Amino acid sequence: MKPPSMNFILSYKISLTVVILFLSASFGFSQTEKPNIIYILSDDQSWTDYGFTGHPHIETPRIDQLAAEGLTFTRGYVTAPLCSPSLASIITGLYPYQHGITGNDPEFIFEKPRYQTDWQEARSRLYKDYLDEFQKHPTVPQLLQKLGYVSFQSGKWWGGHWKEGGFTDGMTHGDPTRGGRHGDEGLKIGREGMDPIFDFMDQAIADQDPFFIWYAPFLPHSPHTPPDSLLQKYLPKAPTEAVAAYWAMCEWLDITVGQLLDKVEEEGLTDNTLVVFVTDNGWIQDPDRPNRYAPGSKQDPQDMGIRTPIIYKWPGKISPRMDTENLTSSIDMAVTTLAAVGMEPLPDMQGINVLDTKALSKRKQIYSMDFSHDMAAVDQPEQTLENRIIISGTWKLIDPGTANADNQEVLLYDILEDPMETENLADERPKVVKKLLADLDKWWSAEAGSKQ
Structure with missing residues (x-):
């Protein structure tokens, strides 16, 4: 048998290259890239409460800019209207019934008030069954570590110590004797500056490591204690002071998002960074009770509890577009992230790669689940x-x-x-x-x- 001619080999290589380029264009990324990845997770904010979604008073210029520069889905949903199960789904790509975290706390009778140290310790013992189940499922940072990624946890986190979530660095210690429940030291991020994240970024850049950042600030989450300048800005516009304080918290979140994105830009990393934005669940501010939500939002199945804009920004890889038709879910974030770095989704993941236009157009339905705040049995x-x-x-x-x-x-x-x-x-x-x-x-x- 004659060996293939040089012309045949050259033609084959060209054809193969064209196929690879076509697949890369179709799926919106190159399989060989290792982009930095940043998840920005708003905490307790309705889908209506941004400038770009049409709120008449709340100003969110940096998130508006992110939405304009990214692929923004306005018909996005989370898997649950409560933070712990919602966040667990985001980091595993699984629904609450799969990863075992359906509520915030185990259900148990305790004579003393909630959230005191004794209660925290009792909760921690009972929560171990749920944490053990959750940790059977690989998280996004664990999977990325196989490709050499370093990762940083900050803000809201229910999964114990940051190491237990597969992060290589972080802020949350999870110790119940020191207030460990849903973020502890991590909840300082944003509210008390961004230095922990910036220090991590500086080290990753120095080491030439691709990085993953979990930025889940306690914003605009209660307590609604915005800087006074922001509160004064919204007092004349809001029906009550409680509403003004919540609106001000939304802008405070926006300011910190801007600080994070400015850092990325200053380091020259914008073009090689995938930024994903979502909120964990909705919120309707009770006008008469500060720091309290109204029915039909958090912990409820209405859209004001589970709907959220979902934004994916990666310059040069994802074309900016405001998508007002396609249904997307936070369950897609893990699958899309893995696809962006050339990894296949795990078999149990039910999301899709939203950069795959065929998969997106074929989707007809998405799902969500609403469980009680307290969990009765992990199985x-x-x-x-x-x-x-x-x-x-x-x-x-x-x-x-x-x-x-x-x-x-x-x-x-x-x-x-x-x-x-x-x-x-x-x-x-x-x-x-x-x-x-x-x-x-x-x-x-x-x-x-x-x-x-």
Whole structure:
């Protein structure tokens, strides 16, 4: 057999290169790149509460700029309307029923007030079962470490010490005798400056290591204690001081986001950094009670509890676009991040790579779950299931669970025509209800307790 000619070999190489370039263009990235990755995680903020989403008073110029420069999905959702399960999904790419963290705290009777040291220690002992289950599943920083990434945890974190989340560095110690529950020392980030992150970045740059940053500041989360200059700015515009304080906190978050992005720019890293923005769950400020949320937001299945803009920015790799149609979820963040560095998603991950236009166009539905604040049993999430949620095209269905004893009414909304969910159409559209309930059962049946 004659060996292939040089012309054939050259033609083959050119064809292979064209195929590789085509695949890279189709999926929005090069498989050989090792971009730095930054997750920016707002804490307790409704999808309406940004300048670019149309709020008439809240000013968020740096997040607005990020949205303009990135691929921004306005129909984004989180997996749960509560921070701990929501954040656990973001870092694992799994739904709460998969990773075991369905609430913030274990359910137990304790005679003394919550959050005191004795309660914290008792909680920590009971929480170990949930933490053990969670740690069976690799996190994004753990997976990235295989490619030589260093990683930094800051802000909200429920997973014990930062090492237990697979980070190579961080702020949260998780010690219950020192207030360890949901972030402890990490909650200082943003509110008390950005130096811990900047110091980490400086070291990573000096060592020429690609890095992953988890920036989950306690902002605009209560206590709503903004700088006085911001509070004074919003007092004349807001109906009450409680609302003004919350609005000011949203801008304070925005300022810190700007500080972080400015650091990236100053170090010349903007073009090789993937920035992802999302909020963990929604919030409607109670106008009469400072630091308190109103019904229909946090801990509730309404859009004001689970909807969020989701932004992906990577200059030169992701074309800026405001996507107001496609459905996306925080469950996609892990898969998209892994794809950006050339890694395959793990088998249990249910998200998609949102930079894959074919996968995005094929998606018809996304899901969310609403559980009680306190968890009853790590192996029986259905015990505290309050609602399953499915969004399919223009429809959103909320199906009550066993823990929602006070209300077993199925809710159906035309979420595009009725974004504030004021008119339940379940009785008018029984066929739609039947189909969406069947689709929910195919995804996760609480009776079966696992994915079908």
